[in-house]
Amino acid sequence: MKRKITLKQIAKELDVSISTVSKALRNSVEISEDTRLKVQAFAKLYNYRPNNIALSLKNRKSNTIGIIIPEIVHHFFSKVITGIELVANKRGYNVIVGLSNESFDKEVINMQMLANGSIDGFILSIAKETLQQQDYHHFKETINQGMPIVMFDRVINEIPCDKVIVDDVRGSRKAVEKLINNGCKTIGIITTKDYVSVGKLRTQGYLEALEDHKIEAESSLILKVDDKLLSENHLESLENEISNLFETNPKIDGIFAVNELYAVTAIKVARKFGLEIPKSLQVISFTDGVLSKHSMPSLTTVSQHGQKIGEKAADLLINRLEQEEAIEEGEEVFETVVIETELIERESTK
Amino acid sequence: MKRKITLKQIAKELDVSISTVSKALRNSVEISEDTRLKVQAFAKLYNYRPNNIALSLKNRKSNTIGIIIPEIVHHFFSKVITGIELVANKRGYNVIVGLSNESFDKEVINMQMLANGSIDGFILSIAKETLQQQDYHHFKETINQGMPIVMFDRVINEIPCDKVIVDDVRGSRKAVEKLINNGCKTIGIITTKDYVSVGKLRTQGYLEALEDHKIEAESSLILKVDDKLLSENHLESLENEISNLFETNPKIDGIFAVNELYAVTAIKVARKFGLEIPKSLQVISFTDGVLSKHSMPSLTTVSQHGQKIGEKAADLLINRLEQEEAIEEGEEVFETVVIETELIERESTK
DNA sequence: TTTTAACACGAAAACGTTTTCGGTCTGCTG
DNA sequence: CAGCAGACCGAAAACGTTTTCGTGTTAAAA
Structure with missing residues (x-):
């Protein structure tokens, strides 16, 4: 198994110094055209391609x-x-993914695994278990260590970081209003625990x-x-729970569900x-996914524009990373971006 | 912004050498209990946590x-x-994701971005465009540089690497047989280009x-x-194409679709x-996803066990990575693992 | 008392880069 | 001919680790 070639090997082969090779490759004026071309x-x-790890170490930045x-x-x-991957790649960054599986412990472990130089910053959405336990020390610690975080969708206000959220309240209100305007008198909601x-x-x-x-x-x-246990x-x-809802409310004529599956x-x-x-019965659901589009009847939904959320989150993070390089410790002020939802009408409403 | 603490800083603070700190933390016997505990x-x-990047550089391995x-x-x-993430994490690896978006160029670029030290090996499924152009030089090059690849689902035989596939032929055959046994006489298939x-x-x-x-x-x-243009x-x-199918075959009473969307x-x-x-009309589709489970009627499908595929692929890759460390250049022999499909009967068949 | 061995620790190299700072030429000016 | 500028290149440090080897001290053995 042959390893990738390094500057050192090139230098040896061509009988010049490592510095010369490095400079030649970066088109430095210090190097004569002869050797540069050679x-x-x-x-x-x-x-030859420069070793990313070495660069990361040198620059103290992994991109x-x-x-x-x-x-x-x-x-x-x-x-x-x-969305994240799209703008990250465009701006020269890679993306490394950790899954918390809705578990607090895995969230903590995953963050620790990554926060040791592997990455420059986090984009995350909080695990349900974490939200329940309200233990946010791992977020605070990472931020204290100078690593920026951008939270999306499931966020907590008390953490000082950029956030990208959806106008959940307005989106839902628009959906329910739609039902009301469509003549629904008895509207139920299927939602999660608070x-x-x-x-x-x-x-x-x-x-x-x-x-x-x-x-x-x-x-x-x-x-x-x-849905503690999935x-x-x-x-x-x-x-069963939904059956119950219908039984106790025989006059129900509209349903607003906070996700596709419930709908x-x-x-x-x-x-x-x-x-x-x-x-x-008219139904509107939050989250515009495959189910909404392709189930029959197709669902009228509140679209969250997930990709746009990702793009915005990545932009926020990278902006902060690159501004940090420039300014050294200006008092930080964080941004919360709201991505507008959109009501997409399909067959499950009149 | 305070950086993470390093060995050097600890050494300075405690007035010992870097080596001593390193050894103390790894419980070396060379260090007295006094200083070790201190x-x-x-x-x-x-x-303190060791810097991953530095470790990667030193060990020439990024995990x-x-x-x-x-x-x-x-x-x-x-x-x-x-599935990949599951076993990767269990075995001490991280996972970094690149999307080809079915494009040849993005596939190549993504691989180049990662193949420079950032990762130890690839798990991938080939972009449609690549399959169409039949240009596989980037795979061959990465393998030549000593970086193992595991391909799954969409694979090419001529590339020497481990592969994890599904018994597509048998799975489809079982599905179609099911239709035949259920009394279908005129069975259509909705599939992709070859x-x-x-x-x-x-x-x-x-x-x-x-x-x-x-x-x-x-x-x-x-x-x-x-589906060249998505x-x-x-x-x-x-x-429209499907309408055509029905029009030209009015007697059609069974359909086998190679994916959920087609179904x-x-x-x-x-x-x-x-x-x-x-x-x-009875319908069976390949790929057991959300649509199959939740659309109405729910779909009888050939389940591919995607998670198992991921787990197996990760195991194959990591095995190879860790065996490579031990043995130095034994003649490599590659494995192709077939994950059995399973016919899941639901409402779209009798 | 001298030699030796165990013990505790430090120096330095290595991983692969980039960059700063000098250094050695050559050819030119005064 | 002395001095000097410019052209071209190399040594070395730095990023943060781990590990090998060397070294000094002390206590035990001869």
Whole structure:
């Protein structure tokens, strides 16, 4: 197994010094055209490329971004990664991915693994377990060590860092208003427990929309799904909970679900109750993924523009990284960017 | 912005040499218990962690795996990544992701960016454009430079490396046989152009199944979709092509699709033709993703076990990396692992 | 008392770069 | 002919580790 060629080897081969080779390759004026061309030709022949690791060590900069997300088998998160990767590559950065799997411990471990020189900064969305335990010391420590973080989607206000979020409240409100304007009188919501920040916000949007239209909110119409265990029977228990919702609210004619899965499951259950979509029940879901687009009927959704979120997060992070090089310790001020949601109308509403 | 603490700083602070600090932290017997404990306490206090980059440079090993895939917003690929990440982390490796976006150039660039010390080996699935152009020099070069590659799903035989594939032919054959046994007489296939290796193999499985049951294959029943442009109107043209299929084959009563999207689109189109699923038309698709599970009717699919593929690929790569350290240049022999598919029956078949 | 061995630690090289600082020529000016 | 500028190149430091080898001290053995 032959290793990649190094400056040293080229130098030896051509009987010049390492410095000369380095300079020749970077077109330094210090080097005569003769040797410059000679070196360059040789380097090209042997397909020389500078060793990234050595560069990282020298420059104390890896040009790599660390991403920590709860899971990757998820339309929204993979869209975000696509966005991050896009601008990262464009700006000369690589992307290294860690999955927390919604676990606090894995989140901490993953961050530790990466925060030792491997990366220059983090882009992350917080694990549910972390949100529940409200233990944020690992974020604070990383920031204290001078490593910038950009949080997206699931964020916490008390951490001083840039953030990219979605206007969850407004998005949800628009969705519920749409249902109201479409004639729905009894609108249910299928959401998560409150510790998931986005779930809470979307519930809030739902409540605000009702209030705006003088509709009394009823607790029986609010289903907060406990998805602590994403086990195999999760789907089944979800269906049961939704069945319950329909049984206790026979007059229900509109549903707002905070994610696609809840929405399609609701539709599935509704069918069992003999409800026709969208005639007798209209459904809107948050998150515009494959399911919304391709299930039948296709879902009216609030699109989050995951890719745009990723792009913006990457830009924020890289900007900070490169500004840090220039300015040395100006008082930092952090930005929270809100990416607008968009209501995409499809067949599940009138 | 304070940097992370280094051995040098600890050494200075404690008035010992760098070597002593290093040895103390690694519990060397050369160091007296006194200084050992002193150093360790200090290191713990300041939360010292060895710099990964420096270690990589010294050991000429980054303990990082590079993944190159065509896209990440794709159930199968993200499942594979999950699997890779799982065993990589367990075995002390990180994972760095590059997206080729099905483009040859981006594939090449991405590999060059990573192959300069950043990673120890590749796990990849080939871009469609690369398959089409049949230009594999970048794979050969990386291998020649001593960097192992493991290919999965979309592979090429002529490249000497480990491979993890799915028994596409058998899986497809089983699926089509299922349709035949369920009473289908006129079975169509919606597949890709032949340059996509897996598409070709799945088509082959379809043909073999028909032949086994003495059914004559008809070219009008074989739809090879050209998805060169994944543009916005792609879905529309897909629907048109499928409409065509139904029109020219009014007696069609079974469909085998090589991916989920083709399957659900086929169902959508079939509905327009007044066909009921699974009563008058049965559908089986390859790839068991969210769509299959949650669309209505849910799809009978050939599951590829993407996560298992990822796990296996990572194991193969890491095994090779760590064996390389031990043995120096034994004649290499490469392995091709076949992950069995599984037919998952749902509502789209009788 | 001298030799030896164990013990504790430090110097330095190495990984592959880039860059600063000198140094050695050559040819030219005064 | 002395001095000098410019052209061209090399030595060495630095990034943060680990590890080999050397060295000095002390206590035990001869």
